[in-house]
Amino acid sequence: MRRGLEMQYKDCGTDVLNLVEKVKLECYPVLAHTSMRCVFSLKPMSRGSKDVLAVVRKVTSLERQLGIGYDFILLINEQRWILLNSYQQEALIDHELAHIRCKVREDGSVEYRLVGHDVEEFTDVVKRRGLWDVDLKELVEKVLESKK
């Protein structure tokens, strides 16, 4: 066996698939007709020094042509997933689905694209500068509203 061919990924079970469908139905009805292959990464996932909990990506036209019959792939860090409670797991799925935006073209066809986060900031900058950014300020306002 060649090096690097050991199992790195495995399909998620029906518990995850059902959760994805539940969150789609409740929060993302525009994604109702999209298909998502949900896969656990058996190896740690990270970017820089940060653990990555999950990542969603769009299946490319090449991959489609090669027979991957899904619109998206949701890759979940299994080592982190199993440490989350059910509320956190659902929130993580919600987060990943939020990266997908749907646009209906003039001819009625639908286009999906991935978008970045509303807010990206460093804790140290917030400590020094507070809510200096409009998006950051809005995020904190929403957090405070949600606690009411």
Ligand SMILES: [Zn+2]
């Ligand atoms: Zn994200």
